[in-house]
Amino acid sequence: xxxxxxxxxxxxxxxxxxxxxxxxxxxxxxxxxxxxxxxxxxxxxxxxxxxxxxxxxxxxxxxxxxxxxxxxxxxxxxxxxxxxxxxxxxxxxxxxxxxxxxxxxxxxxxxxxxxxxxxxxxxxxxxxxxxxxxxxxxxxxxxxxxxxxxxxxxxxxxxxxxxxxxxxxxxxxxxxxxxxxxxxxxxxxxxxxxxxxxxxxxxxxxxxxxxxxxxxxxxxxxxxxxxxxxxxxxxxxx
Amino acid sequence: xxxxxxxxxxxxxxxxxxxxxxxxxxxxxxxxxxxxxxxxxxxxxxxxxxxxxxxxxxxxxxxxxxxxxxxxxxxxxxxxxxxxxxxxxxxxxxxxxxxxxxxxxxxxxxxxxxxxxxxxxxxxxxxxxxxxxxxxxxxxxxxxxxxxxxxxxxxxxxxxxxxxxxxxxxxxxxxxxxxxxxxxxxxxxxxxxxxxxxxxxxxxxxxxxxxxxxxxxxxxxxxxxxxxxxxxxxxxxx
DNA sequence: GTCTATACAGAGATAGAC
DNA sequence: GTCTATCTCTGTATAGAC
Numbered sequence: 001x002x003x004x005x006x007x008x009x010x011x012x013x014x015x016x017x018x019x020x021x022x023x024x025x026x027x028x029x030x031x032x033x034x035x036x037x038x039x040x041x042x043x044x045x046x047x048x049x050x051x052x053x054x055x056x057x058x059x060x061x062x063x064x065x066x067x068x069x070x071x072x073x074x075x076x077x078x079x080x081x082x083x084x085x086x087x088x089x090x091x092x093x094x095x096x097x098x099x100x101x102x103x104x105x106x107x108x109x110x111x112x113x114x115x116x117x118x119x120x121x122x123x124x125x126x127x128x129x130x131x132x133x134x135x136x137x138x139x140x141x142x143x144x145x146x147x148x149x150x151x152x153x154x155x156x157x158x159x160x161x162x163x164x165x166x167x168x169x170x171x172x173x174x175x176x177x178x179x180x181x182x183x184x185x186x187x188x189x190x191x192x193x194x195x196x197x198x199x200x201x202x203x204x205x206x207x208x209x210x211x212x213x214x215x216x217x218x219x220x221x222x223x224x225x226x227x228x229x230x231x232x233x234x235x236x237x238x
Numbered sequence: 239x240x241x242x243x244x245x246x247x248x249x250x251x252x253x254x255x256x257x258x259x260x261x262x263x264x265x266x267x268x269x270x271x272x273x274x275x276x277x278x279x280x281x282x283x284x285x286x287x288x289x290x291x292x293x294x295x296x297x298x299x300x301x302x303x304x305x306x307x308x309x310x311x312x313x314x315x316x317x318x319x320x321x322x323x324x325x326x327x328x329x330x331x332x333x334x335x336x337x338x339x340x341x342x343x344x345x346x347x348x349x350x351x352x353x354x355x356x357x358x359x360x361x362x363x364x365x366x367x368x369x370x371x372x373x374x375x376x377x378x379x380x381x382x383x384x385x386x387x388x389x390x391x392x393x394x395x396x397x398x399x400x401x402x403x404x405x406x407x408x409x410x411x412x413x414x415x416x417x418x419x420x421x422x423x424x425x426x427x428x429x430x431x432x433x434x435x436x437x438x439x440x441x442x443x444x445x446x447x448x449x450x451x452x453x454x455x456x457x458x459x460x461x462x463x464x465x466x467x468x469x470x471x472x473x474x475x476x
Numbered sequence: 477g478t479c480t481a482t483a484c485a486g487a488g489a490t491a492g493a494c
Numbered sequence: 495g496t497c498t499a500t501c502t503c504t505g506t507a508t509a510g511a512c
Contacts, residue, residue, distance in 0.1 A: 171405020
């Protein structure tokens with residue numbers, strides 16, 4: 001077996017299992033069994049379980065960040081040719097759209113996004129460091145652009161609001177998770193707003209409760225992006 | 239040792255260690271050593287490590303939820319006496335203020351909030367279930383009130399925006415964490431906006447970079463609450 | 477070089493002595 | 495109620511087969 005082949009098998013298996021169960025709940029033995037390799041292969045090829053996680057993330061985050069960076073630079077270039085500064089809305093869109101589009105671009109990507117949503121809130125925190133190391137150029141350019149678009153905001157306030165936006169986006173992509181928090185509050189809201197049902201469905205049969213419908217996939221990817229961008233833009237400009 | 243005394247010692251030790259290291263990185267042996275009891279005491283008194291986590295959370299979440307519920311009902315009552323509906327701002331304030339105030343109300347509380355911020359994104363997901371079970375009455379009343387305040391919004395959109403707000407708040411309270419993500423982007427922003435420094439500090443000496451200042455504690459608790467509420471309100475009403 | 481088999485320390489859990 | 499002994503399973507390290 002050649003080197004890259006084995007590594008890819010391990011990475012794929014790890015991405016899948018880590019996304020579903022989180023870091024600590026996923027054992028190396030489960031990963032290596034799924035990949036069809038020996039237990040020691042992980043330590044041989046990657047050095048440690050944590051280094052494996054790092055490699056899983058790196059493999060996807062690089063192209064994702066390229067997409068974000070491209071869109072941000074495109075927004076800036078477009079504004080420049082019109083002799084204007086990019087709008088807050090366009091900037092936030094360059095942040096949100098590539099992320100959510102990437103999430104919805106395939107099963108491996110969706111696994112990966114779920115993994116990121118989990119891992120970011122979970123030790124080992126070294127992952128967070130490497131994660132933000134990859135994002136550094138984008139965040140720098142983003143904050144600089146936002147500062148131009150919102151010159152009246154103090155540095156502290158701009159940074160706080162940007163972080164609130166990051167929190168929103170992290171939470172949004174976590175909606176992809178099957179063990180998600182959304183389903184539970186959806187059930188709650190269906191109970192809480194029991195009077196609304198009548199005006200919605202129209203007359204006649206088939207007015208059953210659409211119980212299992214997840215919040216985000218109820219709309220298309222584009223509509224979700226638009227709604228998140230709407231919220232962020234309003235908050236940034238508040 | 240009497241029963242409750244031992245349990246309280248274990249709960250205190252667990253809260254402290256879990257908040258700092260997360261669930262899986264904290265061993266029962268470390269907890270029982272800190273509490274000064276035997277390793278088996280946890281399994282005897284609580285049944286399992288996960289059940290211990292559940293008890294740690296329950297002990298704090300009940301009074302916190304009472305505070306939130308009280309403020310929400312107070313807001314609704316106040317509006318009622320004036321013959322009006324509660325504003326979106328007042329509703330979001332009843333959500334945010336007790337949470338952040340509680341976080342800043344003492345060391346144990348701060349530990350707990352850091353713990354919640356960690357645990358919510360981390361398996362075992364059973365914790366999430368019990369967490370939302372406690373929050374259910376509040377969320378139901380909150381969503382109902384928001385629906386009254388924003389009747390033009392569809393159910394889906396209202397729920398999505400409320401979830402984005404929850405994501406923001408979760409992220410906000412995680413700023414309490416010493417291993418937080420904010421410090422890193424603060425450093426980035428200090429680099430990115432290097433031109434601003436001049437207009438800020440004034441002339442002469444002492445214009446060193448205020449490197450270690452965390453984002454949230456730069457302002458008072460009240461200011462942080464106000465800023466988060468501002469952002470949420472703008473987003474909800476977008 | 478690539479991989480397997482295996483040993484090892486430390487984890488959570490549990491049964492039973494006290 | 496408390497503690498000791500012990501069980502299984504984890505991540506990791508290493509020796510050696512191919």
